[in-house]
Amino acid sequence: MTIDKSSASLMDKTYKNQRHFYDLTRKHYLFGRDHLIRNLSAPRGGTVLELGCGTGRNLIEAAKAYPSCKFFGVDISSQMLRTAEANIHKADLSHRIHLAQGDATRVDPFEKFGIETFDRVFFSYCVSMISPWEDALKNATKLLAKGGQLSLVDFGQQERLPGFFKLLLEKWLSRFHVTPRPNLQQVMSDLAQANSAKLRFLPLYRGYACYAELDSSFYTRFMEKPAHHDLLETQNESHREIRKAG
Numbered sequence: 592m593t594i595d596k597s598s599a600s601l602m603d604k605t606y607k608n609q610r611h612f613y614d615l616t617r618k619h620y621l622f623g624r625d626h627l628i629r630n631l632s633a634p635r636g637g638t639v640l641e642l643g644c645g646t647g648r649n650l651i652e653a654a655k656a657y658p659s660c661k662f663f664g665v666d667i668s669s670q671m672l673r674t675a676e677a678n679i680h681k682a683d684l685s686h687r688i689h690l691a692q693g694d695a696t697r698v699d700p701f702e703k704f705g706i707e708t709f710d711r712v713f714f715s716y717c718v719s720m721i722s723p724w725e726d727a728l729k730n731a732t733k734l735l736a737k738g739g740q741l742s743l744v745d746f747g748q749q750e751r752l753p754g755f756f757k758l759l760l761e762k763w764l765s766r767f768h769v770t771p772r773p774n775l776q777q778v779m780s781d782l783a784q785a786n787s788a789k790l791r792f793l794p795l796y797r798g799y800a801c802y803a804e805l806d807s808s809f810y811t812r813f814m815e816k817p818a819h820h821d822l823l824e825t826q827n828e829s830h831r832e833i834r835k836a837g
């Protein structure tokens with residue numbers, strides 16, 4: 592499957608030099624990545640895919656946290672993948688973490704890794720950079736194994752921070768082609784409904800970041816019973832959770 596050449600060259604241009612100091616600088620403001628890794632709860636011997644894996648930082652931390660699992664990373668930027676490859680080699684994890692260049696909006700992991708679906712799929716500070724990001728989320732739900740979980744962390748809406756902070760942050764982020772998505776919660780809710788899955792959507796750090804988790808195991812559990820009423824409950828629950836978090 593092809594990648595969008597203009598997105599790939601924009602990301603290569605953005606990260607060509609930054610990739611050398613990316614991990615050192617981003618740890619000071621890409622908050623919530625370890626929260627996501629802790630909440631992956633990957634099953635023993637499971638498979639985990641990161642879309643937009645960048646320098647491989649999350650894959651390495653997750654591989655240490657879940658030593659029985661296999662990890663896969665896709666990124667559109669060949670520059671970022673060069674750094675990821677070197678970092679993974681340095682961490683002595685090349686046998687457990689596999690990388691490929693691809694576009695999250697349309698990647699076919701079977702073509703890249705020989706695997707069709709994954710127990711866990713996640714995005715970290717990537718949905719705010721992907722265009723069109725809704726397609727990437729939709730594609731990711733198709734890559735979930737039965738009972739799998741899709742999670743993401745990204746910039747939030749800064750709802751409990753001073754207004755000037757939001758303005759300054761968004762101005763600064765736009766220099767790096769980053770756009771926090773104001774309707775992310777709604778899009779995730781629609782996806783949860785479409786997949787009869789349960790959604791948790793949480794603002795983190797006063798809204799600086801947000802964390803979302805779409806759990807399709809909920810659906811699997813309920814499907815074992817006579818279904819109709821339970822499915823409606825599942826969908827209502829996902830709306831209730833969203834109202835609570837908001």
Ligand SMILES: C[S@@+](CC[C@H](N)C(=O)[O-])C[C@H]1O[C@@H](n2cnc3c(N)ncnc32)[C@H](O)[C@@H]1O
Nearest residue numbers: 602643644645666667668671694695715717721
């Ligand atoms: C801010 S970095 C985040 C990297 C990593 N996930 C992290 O948390 O450190 C965003 C990454 O998304 C990648 N990216 C942007 N658009 C993409 C797309 N359409 N498909 C795959 N990766 C993409 C960029 O190349 C970059 O490596």
